[in-house]
Amino acid sequence: MNGTTLRRTRETKLTCAMCPAYRFNFCDVGVSLKCGSSASKSVPIYQTVRVSRPRSFILRDVDLNDAFPIICLGWAAAFRMLHDGQRQILSFLLPGDVMSATLLFEPKLTFSVEAITQVSYRILKRSDVRRVLRKSPDLYDKLSSIWIDEKIRAEELIVDLGRRTADERIARLILELAERLASRNMTSEEGGLGHAAVEMDFPLRQYQIANATGLTPAHVGKVLRTFHRQNLIRISSRSLSILDSVAFRRLAYRR
Amino acid sequence: MNGTTLRRTRETKLTCAMCPAYRFNFCDVGVSLKCGSSASKSVPIYQTVRVSRPRSFILRDVDLNDAFPIICLGWAAAFRMLHDGQRQILSFLLPGDVMSATLLFEPKLTFSVEAITQVSYRILKRSDVRRVLRKSPDLYDKLSSIWIDEKIRAEELIVDLGRRTADERIARLILELAERLASRNMTSEEGGLGHAAVEMDFPLRQYQIANATGLTPAHVGKVLRTFHRQNLIRISSRSLSILDSVAFRRLAYRR
DNA sequence: CGGCGACTTGAAACGTGTCAATTAGCGTGG
DNA sequence: CCACGCTAATTGACACGTTTCAAGTCGCCG
Numbered sequence: 309m310n311g312t313t314l315r316r317t318r319e320t321k322l323t324c325a326m327c328p329a330y331r332f333n334f335c336d337v338g339v340s341l342k343c344g345s346s347a348s349k350s351v352p353i354y355q356t357v358r359v360s361r362p363r364s365f366i367l368r369d370v371d372l373n374d375a376f377p378i379i380c381l382g383w384a385a386a387f388r389m390l391h392d393g394q395r396q397i398l399s400f401l402l403p404g405d406v407m408s409a410t411l412l413f414e415p416k417l418t419f420s421v422e423a424i425t426q427v428s429y430r431i432l433k434r435s436d437v438r439r440v441l442r443k444s445p446d447l448y449d450k451l452s453s454i455w456i457d458e459k460i461r462a463e464e465l466i467v468d469l470g471r472r473t474a475d476e477r478i479a480r481l482i483l484e485l486a487e488r489l490a491s492r493n494m495t496s497e498e499g500g501l502g503h504a505a506v507e508m509d510f511p512l513r514q515y516q517i518a519n520a521t522g523l524t525p526a527h528v529g530k531v532l533r534t535f536h537r538q539n540l541i542r543i544s545s546r547s548l549s550i551l552d553s554v555a556f557r558r559l560a561y562r563r
Numbered sequence: 564m565n566g567t568t569l570r571r572t573r574e575t576k577l578t579c580a581m582c583p584a585y586r587f588n589f590c591d592v593g594v595s596l597k598c599g600s601s602a603s604k605s606v607p608i609y610q611t612v613r614v615s616r617p618r619s620f621i622l623r624d625v626d627l628n629d630a631f632p633i634i635c636l637g638w639a640a641a642f643r644m645l646h647d648g649q650r651q652i653l654s655f656l657l658p659g660d661v662m663s664a665t666l667l668f669e670p671k672l673t674f675s676v677e678a679i680t681q682v683s684y685r686i687l688k689r690s691d692v693r694r695v696l697r698k699s700p701d702l703y704d705k706l707s708s709i710w711i712d713e714k715i716r717a718e719e720l721i722v723d724l725g726r727r728t729a730d731e732r733i734a735r736l737i738l739e740l741a742e743r744l745a746s747r748n749m750t751s752e753e754g755g756l757g758h759a760a761v762e763m764d765f766p767l768r769q770y771q772i773a774n775a776t777g778l779t780p781a782h783v784g785k786v787l788r789t790f791h792r793q794n795l796i797r798i799s800s801r802s803l804s805i806l807d808s809v810a811f812r813r814l815a816y817r818r
Numbered sequence: 819c820g821g822c823g824a825c826t827t828g829a830a831a832c833g834t835g836t837c838a839a840t841t842a843g844c845g846t847g848g
Numbered sequence: 849c850c851a852c853g854c855t856a857a858t859t860g861a862c863a864c865g866t867t868t869c870a871a872g873t874c875g876c877c878g
Contacts, residue, residue, distance in 0.1 A: 390722070394726050396725045396726050398718055398721055410711050410714060413703070413704060413708075413711060414711060418711075418714065418715050418718055445696075445697060445700045445703075448700075448703060452667075453668075456665050456668065456673075458714070459673065459710075459713070459714060460673050462717040462718065463653055463673055463674065465721050466721055467643050467651045469721060469725045469777060471645060471649050471777060474865075513823095513824070513825090521725070526825090526867075526868080526869095527865090527867070529824095529825060529827090530826090530866095533826080562647070728834095729834070768856065778834075778835090779835055779836080780856085780857085781836080781857090781858085782835070785859085819878100820878090822875105822876090823875095823876090823877105824876100825872105825874075826871100826872080826874090827870100827872085828871095829869090829870095830867100831866105831868075831869100832865105832866085833866085834863105834864090834866095835862100836861100836862085836863070836864090837860105837863100838860095839859090839860095840857100840859080841856105841857080841858070842855105842856080842858085843855085843857090844853100844854090844855085845852105845853095845854090846851100846852085846854100847850105847851090847852085847853105848850090848851080
């Protein structure tokens with residue numbers, strides 16, 4: 309049985325040691341909780357690891373469960389659905405991201421999460437996490453950066469949707485993802501001479517970009533095409549390169 | 564010296580007992596911290612009370628201070644400013660609202676806050692609040708609802724800006740404010756027979772509605788006018804009535 | 819090979835923005 | 849108390865960006 313024949317969501321034998329988020333040390337949650345940053349001794353946290361296929365749900369907003377899931381591998385999208393079936397993506401989730409920081413406090417979700425690529429994720433028990441937190445409250449401060457980040461990204465998305473053009477929104481989305489991937493060592497420099505290009509995996513479909521930027525798939529396609537023609541970026545086979553990051557950034561920040 | 568001749572921001576003798584947020588018992592923060600919901604004895608928290616004039620800054624995003632401010636009276640707006648001077652309002656702040664929940668964890672602001680009406684607010688010392696939190700960590704859960712609310716409203720705004728028309732955005736903003744005011748007993752029923760109208764203070768300028776909904780002042784005016792013509796709402800002298808809340812709600816939620 | 823989903827492209831429609839001219843409203847100062 | 853002056857609201861003509869719709873291509877997987 310290989311990855312592509314996975315049926316639905318299922319549990320695997322994947323351990324933390326195999327998880328890139330943990331290995332590259334950007335899975336702060338796991339590290340904090342297991343190493344017990346305070347003097348308190350390590351508290352055992354029950355974990356399961358699951359794998360979801362592309363386009364399958366990972367969490368539904370109606371579910372009430374005792375889970376605190378963290379992405380180990382792959383991309384996912386947190387989104388809300390409207391009555392008419394339209395979607396608005398609130399954020400893309402990358403390896404090391406907690407799916408929803410609010411789960412620290414309430415077992416309620418404010419959105420659903422869907423796998424974009426194949427996604428493997430660990431599920432900590434919410435009650436375990438809360439128990440650890442209660443034991444060493446200084447962890448609150450460490451974990452607070454998680455939801456502060458969530459909040460900041462949400463606010464930035466509000467500004468994008470409220471006040472920026474399609475070109476700016478798309479450019480900024482790409483740059484945001486590039487930065488988040490870079491901080492995870494998930495980008496590579498293609499050595500151009502004057503200006504090195506940055507390359508990254510980019511599994512997003514145009515309709516997903518549209519759902520994140522409040523645009524139409526058709527229009528996203530047109531904008532990406534103009535970026536391409538201007539030699540700002542190159543997209544091919546689920547991979548994206550920022551060719552002229554100076555010009556691209558100027559476009560995104562409108563100065 | 565009366566209220567209208569206030570110069571700039573200044574301190575007053577206003578006490579908590581005079582603050583409507585406290586009196587009506589919707590200032591959860593003050594109540595929790597002072598009553599010490601847990602068994603721990605009440606911890607003294609240093610407070611000052613200030614008054615800001617309309618259109619004056621209450622907090623600047625560049626400030627770094629040790630404050631944890633709570634609105635007692637009046638309306639304010641949390642917003643981000645773009646390079647070109649444009650603004651995007653992230654949320655309106657009403658009596659009882661904490662200005663920024665992130666101040667619980669970091670002395671950094673992600674936005675600025677400006678007074679819309681005259682605003683009186685209490686400033687708790689951040690370090691005091693944190694000390695109390697450390698003493699009784701069960702307060703984290705009580706306070707968590709504050710920033711979960713913040714987050715949910717941010718997400719709803721994202722959906723509005725990304726996926727809804729001007730009419731829907733404006734109608735939903737009005738309904739959101741009506742609900743938040745109602746929960747504070749700050750609305751009144753104008754007894755219509757079949758459908759009672761809901762009336763509330765509404766100090767927002769059209770350009771402020773525009774800055775919150777990602778629209779243009781001119782267009783906001785046109786939409787409000789159509790609402791008026793359809794007898795859905797009535798606006799006069801800083802006061803708004805929802806005349807036909809059924810039809811208005813249908814408009815806002817597009818079914 | 820067939821079929822489906824994703825992407826491309828273009829024409830036309832639509833919603834919202836832009837701009838400018840005018841009016842209304844309100845606080846301030848004479 | 850009135851007049852001034854600023855800010856907000858109103859309105860209309862027009863421009864622009866984005867959507868809508870439809871037709872067609874491409875590539876992948878079964």
